[in-house]
Amino acid sequence: MLSTIIAKIEAGARLLPKEALALWDLDLLTLGRLANRVRVRLHPEPQVTYVVDRNINYTNICVSGCRFCAFYRPPGAPGGYVLSEAELAPKLQETKDLGGSGILLQGGLNPDLPLSYYENLVKFIRQYGLRVHGFSPPEIVFLSHQTGLSLTQVLERLVSAGLNSIPGGGAEILVDRVRSALSPRKCTAAQWLEVMAAAHRLGLATTATMMFGHLETLAERTEHLLKIRDLQDETRGFTAFIPWSFQPGGTALGGETAGSWEYLKTLAVSRLVLDNVPNLQVSWVTQGAKIAQIALSFGANDFGSTMLEENVVAATGVTFRLSETEIRRLITSAGYEPRIRDHGYGSVAEGGRGLAAKDYYPQPPSPTSEPRSTGCQPVQHRQDACAPGQKCWETRIGLNPPLPPAGQDACAPGQRGWGGELEGRAEEPDSPGSPLKSPHLAIIARVGAHEDFLRQGVRYVGGRRHATPFGESNPVHLFEHQG
Ligand code: SF4
Numbered sequence: 480m481l482s483t484i485i486a487k488i489e490a491g492a493r494l495l496p497k498e499a500l501a502l503w504d505l506d507l508l509t510l511g512r513l514a515n516r517v518r519v520r521l522h523p524e525p526q527v528t529y530v531v532d533r534n535i536n537y538t539n540i541c542v543s544g545c546r547f548c549a550f551y552r553p554p555g556a557p558g559g560y561v562l563s564e565a566e567l568a569p570k571l572q573e574t575k576d577l578g579g580s581g582i583l584l585q586g587g588l589n590p591d592l593p594l595s596y597y598e599n600l601v602k603f604i605r606q607y608g609l610r611v612h613g614f615s616p617p618e619i620v621f622l623s624h625q626t627g628l629s630l631t632q633v634l635e636r637l638v639s640a641g642l643n644s645i646p647g648g649g650a651e652i653l654v655d656r657v658r659s660a661l662s663p664r665k666c667t668a669a670q671w672l673e674v675m676a677a678a679h680r681l682g683l684a685t686t687a688t689m690m691f692g693h694l695e696t697l698a699e700r701t702e703h704l705l706k707i708r709d710l711q712d713e714t715r716g717f718t719a720f721i722p723w724s725f726q727p728g729g730t731a732l733g734g735e736t737a738g739s740w741e742y743l744k745t746l747a748v749s750r751l752v753l754d755n756v757p758n759l760q761v762s763w764v765t766q767g768a769k770i771a772q773i774a775l776s777f778g779a780n781d782f783g784s785t786m787l788e789e790n791v792v793a794a795t796g797v798t799f800r801l802s803e804t805e806i807r808r809l810i811t812s813a814g815y816e817p818r819i820r821d822h823g824y825g826s827v828a829e830g831g832r833g834l835a836a837k838d839y840y841p842q843p844p845s846p847t848s849e850p851r852s853t854g855c856q857p858v859q860h861r862q863d864a865c866a867p868g869q870k871c872w873e874t875r876i877g878l879n880p881p882l883p884p885a886g887q888d889a890c891a892p893g894q895r896g897w898g899g900e901l902e903g904r905a906e907e908p909d910s911p912g913s914p915l916k917s918p919h920l921a922i923i924a925r926v927g928a929h930e931d932f933l934r935q936g937v938r939y940v941g942g943r944r945h946a947t948p949f950g951e952s953n954p955v956h957l958f959e960h961q962g
Contacts, residue, residue: 481505488513488751491520499752500701507744514747514778521757522780527815528758529806530822532612533574533787534583537562537600541587543617545662547651547693549729549794551587561589564603571607574787577803580821583784584613585648585791588621588665594633597622598640605641612822613637615648616674620666630677638681644822645678647687647721652695653703660694661732672710679716684823686719687756691745692737693725700745704752711755718824719758719781722749723765728796739770743777750778758824763806764792767799772813781820782806 484498484505494502502510540559541551552559574582582604601611614622614637622633634642651661653668666674678685687707691700711717722745724737737745742762750759760781763771771782785803801809810817 485509485513488517493754494752496701496705499705500698502748502751503697503701503744507740507747510744510747510751511777514750515776517750517754518759518778518780525815526818527775527780527782527810527813528818528820528824529782529810530581530784530820531577531579531803532581532583532784532822533570533579534585534789534791535562535567535570536790537584537586538589538592539587539790540589540591542590543588543662543664545665546732547661547690547725547730550791554590561592567603570788571604571609574609575607577787579609579787581610581612581643583646583822584611585615585646586618588617590625594622594626594636598636601637601640601642610643610822611641612644612646613642615646616671617649617666619674620670630674631681634678634681634683638683642683645675645683645685647675647685647717650688650703651690652699653706654695654699657695657699668706672706675716676710676714679714683716684718685716686721687717689720689722689749690725691722692741693732693734701752704749708753708755711753715755717756719760720749720753720756721760721762721783722746723762726765726792726795726797729794739766742766742770743774746774746779747777763801764789764799765797768801768805768809772809775810775813775815782810
């Protein structure tokens with residue numbers, strides 16, 4: 480079976496679940512070679528991305544009591560905190576001053592915080608011109624229980640406050656046998672996936688994570704990957720996958736951490752199974768700089784973030800730190816060009832060494848009243864998400880139109896075109912207004928992009944506009960989904 484699997488990977492074919500499980504029988508270097516081949520296929524340009532940001536944990540008070548967590552404090556215990564705006568302000572200003580584009584915002588499940596606290600928190604951060612990549616699924620499920628609102632309603636409230644995207648934390652292993660042993664008071668695997676599906680339906684990009692190397696079997700690790708792959712087939716909302724190894728220091732669970740061999744093997748298997756998730760991130764915060772650098776040859780194409788602040792892994796006693804300069808040096812000396820992105824993975828700077836995110840996101844563009852071509856909408860709240868000549872979402876589903884000539888984008892600056900917030904989403908054939916009678920893929924594409932799809936024989940069945948957190952979308956082109 481292993482030779483069949485290798486042949487399928489080399490041909491770009493999808494692995495069956497039993498083949499995904501059999502990957503663990505391959506040796507490390509073969510897995511690395513295959514994963515790197517897939518990485519090059521998905522990202523032919525020799526570039527590695529990273530984001531300049533800060534992890535802010537707004538509270539460490541938590542009722543979940545996960546056995547793998549050294550960060551939380553139970554309600555009423557010494558050392559519990561909730562960050563005030565006065566405490567947040569210098570952190571935000573420093574992030575902004577250092578060229579940061581956003582905040583990764585997560586916290587414990589604190590029963591004393593109302594939904595308005597979260598809304599005000601997001602609004603406060605957005606005042607600094609920073610994106611908010613916040614609230615992993617356990618927090619959303621907890622808020623839903625606290626407020627009696629549905630998951631979608633909670634998400635809508637947060638999006639209205641300014642939430643931009645959602646981190647994929649709290650996934651651990653998406654198998655309830657493992658979850659009930661690790662964190663019995665946390666959301667189930669199905670709930671985690673339900674939050675992500677709801678977020679994707681609202682147009683929010685999210686990441687997905689996997690914390691491995693504790694109680695799970697290799698079959699359960701594989702099951703986790705397949706659940707992510709299945710949901711991604713439906714929603715296309717995951718921008719990246721981030722596997723990281725359990726750090727036992729200071730935790731109730733204890734034990735040993737997975738070593739670098741196990742980490743690299745898991746990273747490579749992730750790249751090979753998750754054929755529909757565009758980006759794979761290294762975890763230098765748990766593996767350190769040297770293994771993170773090697774991970775770039777095992778399927779990863781993203782170096783994560785500068786993490787001007789990190790508290791959760793640090794609580795276990797693991798204290799790897801890297802400056803932006805060091806990250807760029809590590810990427811360059813591994814043979815790649817560093818590129819800054821934001822938390823949405825939609826914007827990758829084209830500039831050279833020393834380019835800061837603030838250079839790439841200088842100011843919102845002036846509104847444009849005369850679209851360059853039919854269908855490009857003037858946009859006042861953000862600039863186009865892709866720089867001229869960059870590839871966008873179409874490349875990720877194998878329908879790769881030719882790149883625009885250098886210096887030319889499909890839309891003029893300030894227009895919403897085929898930016899990084901292109902979305903593919905599965906929709907119910909019978910949803911109101913849908914002209915579809917079978918499962919399909921809906922694509923918010925740049926003007927004319929659908930013609931590239933048509934040339935490749937994908938059947939176009941109609942188009943319509945959607946309400947999104949940013950206003951009404953460009954026409955959504957609907958195509959038959961070929962699987
Ligand atoms: S991992 Fe999150 S939910 Fe679990 S105890 Fe720690 S802070 Fe609470």
